[in-house]
Amino acid sequence: MNDRPSPVIADTTASPAISFPWRALLTALALCSLLLIVILASLSLGARDMSSHHVVDLLMAPDSSADSVVIWQMRLPRTVLGLLVGAALGLAGTLIQALTRNPLADPGLLGINSGAAFAVVVGLSLFGIDDAGVRLAAALGGSAFCAVLVYILGGSSNGKNQHTRLVLAGVAISVSLGACTGIITLFDSAVFDSYRFWAVGALNSPPPGLYSVLLPVIGLGAVIALSLGGKLNALALGDDLALALGAQPVQVRALSFLAITLLCGSATAAAGPIGFVGLVVPHALRLLVGQDWRWIMWLSPLAGAALVLVSDILGRLIVLPGELEVGIVCALIGTPVLLGLIIHFSRRSR
Amino acid sequence: MLDRRTFLRATSAAMALTAAAPALSLATVMEPASEQWPRRVNHLLGKTLIPHAPRRVVAISTGQLDGLLTLGLVPVGVTRVDNHELTPGYLQKAFPEQREALAQITDLGGRGSPDIETLAQLAPDLILLNKTALKFNGYQLYSRIAPTVVTRGYGANWRHDFLIIANALGRAHEAHNWLARLDSDMQRFASSQGSRPPTVSFLFASGPRLRLMCRGSLVGGLSDALNLARPHAQQFKGNSLDISPERLDMADADWLFYADQGSGLASLKKQPLWNYLEAVRNRRAIRIDADAFYLNAGPSACRHIVDTLTDTVRPI
Numbered sequence: 001m002n003d004r005p006s007p008v009i010a011d012t013t014a015s016p017a018i019s020f021p022w023r024a025l026l027t028a029l030a031l032c033s034l035l036l037i038v039i040l041a042s043l044s045l046g047a048r049d050m051s052s053h054h055v056v057d058l059l060m061a062p063d064s065s066a067d068s069v070v071i072w073q074m075r076l077p078r079t080v081l082g083l084l085v086g087a088a089l090g091l092a093g094t095l096i097q098a099l100t101r102n103p104l105a106d107p108g109l110l111g112i113n114s115g116a117a118f119a120v121v122v123g124l125s126l127f128g129i130d131d132a133g134v135r136l137a138a139a140l141g142g143s144a145f146c147a148v149l150v151y152i153l154g155g156s157s158n159g160k161n162q163h164t165r166l167v168l169a170g171v172a173i174s175v176s177l178g179a180c181t182g183i184i185t186l187f188d189s190a191v192f193d194s195y196r197f198w199a200v201g202a203l204n205s206p207p208p209g210l211y212s213v214l215l216p217v218i219g220l221g222a223v224i225a226l227s228l229g230g231k232l233n234a235l236a237l238g239d240d241l242a243l244a245l246g247a248q249p250v251q252v253r254a255l256s257f258l259a260i261t262l263l264c265g266s267a268t269a270a271a272g273p274i275g276f277v278g279l280v281v282p283h284a285l286r287l288l289v290g291q292d293w294r295w296i297m298w299l300s301p302l303a304g305a306a307l308v309l310v311s312d313i314l315g316r317l318i319v320l321p322g323e324l325e326v327g328i329v330c331a332l333i334g335t336p337v338l339l340g341l342i343i344h345f346s347r348r349s350r
Numbered sequence: 351m352l353d354r355r356t357f358l359r360a361t362s363a364a365m366a367l368t369a370a371a372p373a374l375s376l377a378t379v380m381e382p383a384s385e386q387w388p389r390r391v392n393h394l395l396g397k398t399l400i401p402h403a404p405r406r407v408v409a410i411s412t413g414q415l416d417g418l419l420t421l422g423l424v425p426v427g428v429t430r431v432d433n434h435e436l437t438p439g440y441l442q443k444a445f446p447e448q449r450e451a452l453a454q455i456t457d458l459g460g461r462g463s464p465d466i467e468t469l470a471q472l473a474p475d476l477i478l479l480n481k482t483a484l485k486f487n488g489y490q491l492y493s494r495i496a497p498t499v500v501t502r503g504y505g506a507n508w509r510h511d512f513l514i515i516a517n518a519l520g521r522a523h524e525a526h527n528w529l530a531r532l533d534s535d536m537q538r539f540a541s542s543q544g545s546r547p548p549t550v551s552f553l554f555a556s557g558p559r560l561r562l563m564c565r566g567s568l569v570g571g572l573s574d575a576l577n578l579a580r581p582h583a584q585q586f587k588g589n590s591l592d593i594s595p596e597r598l599d600m601a602d603a604d605w606l607f608y609a610d611q612g613s614g615l616a617s618l619k620k621q622p623l624w625n626y627l628e629a630v631r632n633r634r635a636i637r638i639d640a641d642a643f644y645l646n647a648g649p650s651a652c653r654h655i656v657d658t659l660t661d662t663v664r665p666i
Contacts, residue, residue: 047594066626070596073622193612197557204558204595321600322592 024289024299031302038309042079043071046316047323078203081210082309082326085203085267086277088218090304091225091297092264093278094285098232098293099256100163106279107264110257111173113273115146116265118177120198121184124191133209135198139269140217147261149173151254162239201272201327203312214270221262222301224255229294232256236293274327276334277304284337287344307334391518394481394500395489401475401497403520408469408496410461410479411503412438416648417515418478419445421524427456427472429464431645440642444650470495478515505568505589508647525649532653539660540577548666549581550659551603551629554590554644555614560621562591562601568647569607572655578663598623604666605629607658609640636662 044055048070058068092107100109108114119142120135127134154162154169185192234247242249264278281303285296308326311333315324388401408427409415415428419441430436437452445452456472459465461483469477474496479488480503492498499518501511509529516525550573552563564570565580566589573580583600593600598621601608606629610618615637618624629635642654 046596048596066599066623069622069626074596190612193557197559197612202558316594316596319592321594321597323594 021289021292021295024292024295027285027288028299028302031299031306035302035306035309038306038313039079039083042082042309042313043075045313046070046075047321074204077206078312079309081203081206081214081270082312083305084211084214084218085271085274086305086308087301088221088263088267088304089274089277089308090281090300090302091222092260092267093280093304094282094293094296094300095225095228095232095256095260095263096278097282098236098296099253099260100166101236102163102167103283104279105167106275107260108174108273108275108278109167109170110260110264111146111150111170111177112143112261112264113268113275114174114177114181115142115144116140116268117195117199117273118142118181119145121181121191121195124194125184125188136210136213136269140213140265143265143268144261146173146177147257147265151257197325198272199327200325201274201330202325203271203308204323204325206270210270214266217262217266221259221266224259225263226297228252228256228259229292229297232293232297236291272325272327274308274330276330276338277307280334280337281307387520389520391499391514393514393518394502398493398497398499398518400518404474404476404497404518406472406474407476407478407519408458408472408474410458410464410477410483412646413480413503413508413511413648413651414478414501414515416441416646416650417512418519419448420512420528420649420653421516421519421521423519423521424448424451425455426474427458427469429458429461431461434641438641438646440639440646440654441650444654466491466495476518478518480511503647505647506566506571508568508649508652511647512649528649532649532656535660536572536575536656539656540575543577544665546665547577547579548604548663549579550605550607550663551581551584551601552643553601553606553608553618554611554640555608555618556611557613558617559614560593560595560598560601560618562593563644564588564590567644568652569643569655572652573659576656576659578659595621595623599626602627602629604634605663606635607638607643608635609638609643611640632666634666 040052043059044050044052048067050058050067050071054067055071058065058071062068062072089107096105096107096109097103099105102109116139119138122142123134123138150166150169150173153173154165154167181195185195231242231247231252234242234245235249235252237245239249242252267274281300282296285299285303289295289299308330311329312326314333315326315329318324318329387403388399390397390399404423407418407423407425409418409425410429412428412431415425415437418425428436435442436455436457442449442452456468458469477492477496477498479492479498479500481500482503484500489498489500499514501507501514503511512529513522513525516522552567552569552573554561554563562584564584564586565574566587570580581600581603583602606627608618624630627635638658639654642651643658
């Protein structure tokens with residue numbers, strides 16, 4: 001936020017374009033194998049005790065037993081949902097950190113979580129609707145509305161204070177909407193009862209017809225995000241240099257905003273606000289592969305999906321025979337990871 | 351051969367009888383020879399002097415509201431549980447003749463932070479509350495407003511708590527008669543059970559969460575005393591157990607009683623394993639009132655539970 005050149009710029013100029021990016025490839029390979037293991041674990045681990053042999057048998061040939069129902073109607077949908085949500089949150093987090101050049105930014109900063117929460121609460125309290133489909137629509141609409149508002153307030157301007165304006169607008173909108181949500185839930189405890197379960201973030205009760213909404217929205221967001229990697233590298237050099245390199249800062253910013261809203265909005269609508277994924281994933285990837293946003297952008301959906309699935313699996317196993325919601329576990333394991341990264345960073349820079 | 355279930359049933363029946371006995375003898379100790387005023391009442395935090403028969407009583411917990419209504423007295427003020435009516439539905443149904451009086455009760459706000467000013471303005475002559483509702487210095491604060499009697503709260507202590515309240519009101523005799531009627535009804539049902547009594551199970555769907563009410567809960571203790579068995583998967587003590595939707599079959603029994611809160615009903619019926627339960631297939635899954643069964647502990651809640659169980663459960 002100050003005038004001296006940030007380490008981001010210093011690193012991008014020494015971009016690894018000359019040497020072959022072995023680190024990034026190795027990381028991609030490691031993440032892919034990790035994801036594969038995690039998907040298998042997500043199908044075979046849970047409150048219901050089943051041997052992996054039995055799980056494979058039922059996956060090959062489903063029958064009418066309760067075990068088969070658990071795998072096909074419970075574990076498989078939540079695994080797919082976890083993959084989608086994690087990938088979307090990882091991508092959205094990377095975009096927002098690249099866009100704001102703020103290492104503490106997470107998708108919630110654009111007011112997306114608070115916008116979704118507010119819309120869900122208003123839907124619950126005004127219309128008394130506690131239907132998963134309506135909640136999905138309300139959350140999507142609320143997060144989109146909020147992102148547009150933040151963009152108008154802080155994102156559209158040019159100049160070197162632009163990042164600060166964006167972050168401040170996001171924080172201001174988030175806080176005031178959070179207050180509105182607080183007022184409603186404080187006085188209408190029936191709403192609070194429904195809201196609190198949504199607000200912790202959970203994968204185990206996907207609303208019907210979810211994937212027909214979720215897949216195209218997340219797909220579109222992902223395509224935009226992945227196409228922006230190189231332009232974000234240019235933008236990291238400052239608006240003037242970016243313009244000279246052929247990237248339109250205003251256009252890149254608007255597209256990033258759109259992608260973040262689509263990705264984070266739909267993920268939040270589907271599973272509730274799940275924190276820390278969008279914050280931790282880009283940090284961890286920067287440590288592993290360097291500052292090139294193109295690589296980070298491609299790897300972030302893999303890392304995000306793996307983190308969300310690992311959290312979900314842990315949540316199924318630590319309070320047997322009950323479950324902990326994925327949002328709670330994510331925050332629980334996300335905090336030490338983040339602290340570790342901060343300590344690591346500060347040791348390096350010393 | 352003595353099978354496991356018969357043995358457990360026998361021991362639990364014996365336990366239920368011994369559990370009832372000390373509560374009664376304790377109450378006999380507390381009960382003064384005659385209903386004289388002023389009198390000292392023993393309770394959880396010591397002895398409280400009550401100068402005359404209380405007329406204007408404040409009840410902080412629903413269990414005490416339940417106890418007061420059971421003894422025929424409508425309190426002047428009560429607190430509310432967030433999101434619930436001042437008087438839970440089961441009490442309104444149990445005391446239709448008190449409908450107007452119940453509507454006159456002053457709302458003292460949420461249970462967590464009662465409105466002390468309004469409470470003081472009511473000029474009560476007795477304040478009843480659970481130990482769990484007490485905060486730092488709370489007892490001293492309440493005692494400065496009116497004589498305060500503290501009970502333990504929680505399901506398993508309902509009998510003891512009821513007798514403390516009755517004693518503070520000078521209506522211990524009525525309370526004993528009331529309990530004797532309940533006990534004889536329970537005894538009759540319990541002794542009518544054969545050597546293989548049906549199993550019962552109690553499920554609570556609060557939003558998307560599923561919870562089994564265990565043998566340590568109010569409803570668990572009552573069903574044990576009624577000689578009803580628990581299914582094999584539920585042979586544990588404790589108050590309640592959260593279960594994953596993947597383990598919904600732990601809730602299966604000959605008779606399944608389920609209650610819901612918030613979106614609980616929709617989310618329970620949507621569970622893929624719900625239709626796999628024997629009780630659901632055989633139409634022996636019965637929806638019950640969460641307030642009376644799971645959320646409050648008082649004599650009329652117990653009466654509601656016992657009546658529901660004895661009217662519903664048949665050998666299969």
